[in-house]
Amino acid sequence: MAVRNNFIPDMMNYRMNQQVEIAVTPKTSFKGKVSAVTHDAPGLQTIIMQSTETPGLVLSISKLDIKGEGTTYRGIMISKNHSDLLMLEKDPKTGEYVWNKKDVAHVIPD
Numbered sequence: 001m002a003v004r005n006n007f008i009p010d011m012m013n014y015r016m017n018q019q020v021e022i023a024v025t026p027k028t029s030f031k032g033k034v035s036a037v038t039h040d041a042p043g044l045q046t047i048i049m050q051s052t053e054t055p056g057l058v059l060s061i062s063k064l065d066i067k068g069e070g071t072t073y074r075g076i077m078i079s080k081n082h083s084d085l086l087m088l089e090k091d092p093k094t095g096e097y098v099w100n101k102k103d104v105a106h107v108i109p110d
Helices: 007-012
Strands: 019-025 028-041 044-051 057-066 070-079 084-090 097-103
Touching: 007 019, 007 044, 007 057, 028 057
Parallel strands: none
Antiparallel strands: 019 028, 028 044, 044 057, 057 070, 070 084, 084 097
């Protein structure tokens, strides 16, 4: 699924405890509250939101700036009530970010 234009920059500007509604794809929105904004390492920023509409649904986006290599984004939308998730990944052919559906069993090792 395509990522909505400006989704990533909008997400990275949210503040702790902010109530937001953001379109993650052209047809899908996420309503929630920012539950964490972290800067765990130089060049690493993570924003985590908890859904206010769907209990257990979490959206997390990380921005990693590496000198000489540029900026990379990683994201995940996951629910404790489902066995699949959406992962934000950069398409190797187009260079655009997309949401790819994954089975949790294929992402988390046993």
